[in-house]
Amino acid sequence: MRVIGHGTVALVLTLLTQLGGIAWLFALGFRRRLLVFVVAYAALWGGAQVAAPAFGRVPLPCGGEVLRAQSPVYCLLMRNFVTPEMLAVARDAAERVAADHPGTVTLLLDGGFPFLDGMPLVPHLSHDDGEKLDFAFYYTDARGYAAGKTASPLGYFAFERGKTETCPALWPSLRWDMAWFQPLVRDLQLEPERTGLLITLLLQDARVGKVFVEPPLIDRLDVAGEKLRFQGCRAARHDDHIHVQL
Ligand SMILES: [Zn+2]
Known part of the structure; x- marks a missing residue:
């Protein structure tokens, strides 16, 4: 026992x-x-x-004015490791957003583990080689852009539900609604300008291979590009964060 x-x-x-x-x-x-x-x-x-x-893995910044982990917990759990190229992609995009919108801090969620290729970062199916990274959305409160804040205390699971559900109910599926978690979600609104700009910059970056965003959000943020993908209905929801891979 x-x-x-x-x-x-x-x-x-x-x-x-x-x-x-x-x-x-x-x-x-x-x-x-x-x-x-x-x-x-x-x-x-x-x-x-x-x-x-x-x-071949470097830690993403845990503190920083322009780019940092959404929570020190990501660093504490060693989930903030990516390839140097992925770090450069994140840094370049964050600096561009901050140049357009001074005071903006870009928040990072799960990257990858420090060692080994092929060990997935649970609960993600991928994030197993340092070439995948999740970005938090930007949010506003009653006073405008809320620097350094996310609707979800974790950065994940504060879903921007589209007017119509993107997917039918499937089984098995990782498309969880996380209903038990929703009482923890703060009353912040998605900030479309910065979020749309970040997605556009990532799509324009030659080093980036794919960006996952859900179709209703793609419409709402008015972003477009060949690299923009829908992750499919059996994978985790992507209307709470931006998934980027090289
Ligand atoms: Zn991801």
Whole structure:
């Protein structure tokens, strides 16, 4: 029973953070297990920041005026690693948006893990090679553009439902509505100018291969381009964030 319990914890930590399961298994040999886990995790975290670039991944900025992770949690969980090229795409687009709209901060969601190709970043089906990155939408509150804020505390799952549902009900499907999460969503409105500009800049970037946005949003934001794709009805909703891949 204990073996199953610890195995489950290690598995969940691995799925969430890639390296967290190693820290948990290491800590099992010690009496002050939680303390050892925290210290081991911190050591692995620090090691990843230093070692990942040798394997072709760099951390996205966790703090920054123009571009940063939506929450420090993405950095803490080591979900903010991408290839240097993906980082450059994000930085260039964010700087252009901030040049047009001073004071704008572009927020990043899941990137990828620091090591290994082919290990998906759950719950995403992809994000397994550092060449995929999710951007948060920009939002407004009663006073206008709300710098650094997102409707969802996570950046994900605050859906901009179109007037008509894009997809029929399918099974199996990752198109979750996350109804239980909706009470946590703040009353902020999508800021169409900055969001549309960001999508357009990403579409124009020669390094970018595809951008996923849902059809009702494509219409509302008046964006267009060959690289603009609908992810399909069995994949996760994309009316809460922008998915970009090289
Ligand atoms: Zn994505």
